[in-house]
Amino acid sequence: MPHALAPPSPDALRACMSRFTTGVTVVTFAADDGARGVTMNSFTSVSADPPLVLISVARRARSHDQLIDRPFCINVLGAEQEPIARLFAGARSLTEPRWVPDAPVPRLDNPLAWLECQPWRAFDGGDHTLVLGRVTDLGHRDGDALTYAWSRFGTVPQLAEGIEHLI
Numbered sequence: 001m002p003h004a005l006a007p008p009s010p011d012a013l014r015a016c017m018s019r020f021t022t023g024v025t026v027v028t029f030a031a032d033d034g035a036r037g038v039t040m041n042s043f044t045s046v047s048a049d050p051p052l053v054l055i056s057v058a059r060r061a062r063s064h065d066q067l068i069d070r071p072f073c074i075n076v077l078g079a080e081q082e083p084i085a086r087l088f089a090g091a092r093s094l095t096e097p098r099w100v101p102d103a104p105v106p107r108l109d110n111p112l113a114w115l116e117c118q119p120w121r122a123f124d125g126g127d128h129t130l131v132l133g134r135v136t137d138l139g140h141r142d143g144d145a146l147t148y149a150w151s152r153f154g155t156v157p158q159l160a161e162g163i164e165h166l167i
């Protein structure tokens, strides 16, 4: 069916999306040439049964073709890990990533939370591919969270009370 309205400009879309605050993750996986990671904030929880999460991978990313159909790990970053986020977004950096030795799927050392996933389904998402992952292992620690809004990194403190009442 033809569109009645002209599509929004990329700038207008970006202006709206930049007002939506997200956490920041690095999605890690075993590329053909070794462990690799990509900074992503398109991560979202989808289903509890089965346990599914979603990421959206840019088709133009170097990692796209390998990442969409192999096991991957979502590393949710803590407040002090902005240099890691910048590194895996392609910025030149003095930061060296530290990896967990012998993890079945490459994983960063000491993220705020991590979810190891098997690829479940992939869908056309325009200039991105939407990848659902089935969570096979996970873990978390205490600490403040790294955030992204207004095209800038920020932080949000961990609540003094836990989230036990929610779960």
Ligand SMILES: Cc1cc2nc3c(=O)[nH]c(=O)nc-3n(C[C@H](O)[C@H](O)[C@H](O)COP(=O)(O)O)c2cc1C
Pocket (backbone or CB within 6 Å): 024, 038, 039, 040, 041, 042, 043, 056, 057, 058, 059, 060, 061, 062, 063, 064, 085, 088, 089, 090, 148
């Ligand atoms: C805060 C932030 C969030 C990002 N989120 C995504 C995302 O959800 N999906 C994506 O494909 N790229 C995302 N990017 C861009 C990639 O991190 C960046 O293009 C990276 O260099 C791609 O690496 P590659 O080309 O080596 O695969 C994001 C970048 C930043 C700084």
